[in-house]
Amino acid sequence: SQTIHQWPATLVQPVGSPLSLECTVEGTSNPNLYWYRQAAGRGLQLLFYSVGIGQISSEVPQNLSASRPQDRQFILSSKKLLLSDSGFYLCAWSAPRDGGYGYTFGSGTRLTVV
Amino acid sequence: GDSVTQMEGPVTLSEEAFLTINCTYTATGYPSLFWYVQYPGEGLQLLLKATKADDKGSNKGFEATYRKETTSFHLEKGSVQVSDSAVYFCALSENRGSTLGRLYFGRGTQLTVWP
Numbered sequence: 001s002q003t004i005h006q007w008p009a010t011l012v013q014p015v016g017s018p019l020s021l022e023c024t025v026e027g028t029s030n031p032n033l034y035w036y037r038q039a040a041g042r043g044l045q046l047l048f049y050s051v052g053i054g055q056i057s058s059e060v061p062q063n064l065s066a067s068r069p070q071d072r073q074f075i076l077s078s079k080k081l082l083l084s085d086s087g088f089y090l091c092a093w094s095a096p097r098d099g100g101y102g103y104t105f106g107s108g109t110r111l112t113v114v
Numbered sequence: 115g116d117s118v119t120q121m122e123g124p125v126t127l128s129e130e131a132f133l134t135i136n137c138t139y140t141a142t143g144y145p146s147l148f149w150y151v152q153y154p155g156e157g158l159q160l161l162l163k164a165t166k167a168d169d170k171g172s173n174k175g176f177e178a179t180y181r182k183e184t185t186s187f188h189l190e191k192g193s194v195q196v197s198d199s200a201v202y203f204c205a206l207s208e209n210r211g212s213t214l215g216r217l218y219f220g221r222g223t224q225l226t227v228w229p
Contacts, residue, residue: 044222094217096215100163101215102160102163105157110155
């Protein structure tokens with residue numbers, strides 16, 4: 001069966017420090033991968049998505065970047081965190097070329113920038 | 115473009131009350147439709163889905179029917195429990211052979227159930 005792992009679960013970082021959040025998927029090949037942020041409420045904001053190794057699409061310009069160094073690994077990074085980067089970050093995967101599958105989400109990372 | 119509109123909430127109910135959360139969509143093709151649930155402090159979980167018109171998705175006592183004529187996918191439950199308190203997201207995905215299979219989410223509806 002497929003599983004998705006996301007870590008750390010919580011993180012408190014000072015302003016200006018770097019960030020690295022990791023997400024890995026097991027039990028599937030060539031998944032589509034996504035990073036979402038949920039800030040101060042319920043809405044989901046798509047940050048990045050990837051359809052393959054090294055292929056990253058950004059939805060919104062911001063202080064963050066993403067990389068996909070391996071097929072089932074997706075990393076969210078920042079060189080210098082801002083207070084506005086605080087939020088709940090969610091990684092998700094979906095089957096490629098299958099609109100009926102939906103997403104499977106990780107358990108999320110609660111990031112607080114102080 | 116594709117989009118989902120769901121009632122904003124918050125929705126507050128007493129235990130055993132009937133629940134409806136409205137969701138309507140706009141899509142150019144024939145999308146698949148989903149309801150996700152997010153319990154406090156957790157990621158989103160797939161609650162139910164329907165992939166074609168007139169399909170009914172169901173899970174944990176929740177139901178939603180894919181209504182193409184009204185472009186709706188309303189979530190219902192006959193008798194809610196305190197444990198159903200969560201945020202509920204409606205979403206759609208176009209079935210156009212895209213390599214992405216991207217989901218478009220509504221803004222979420224907070225449900226609180228009191229004992």
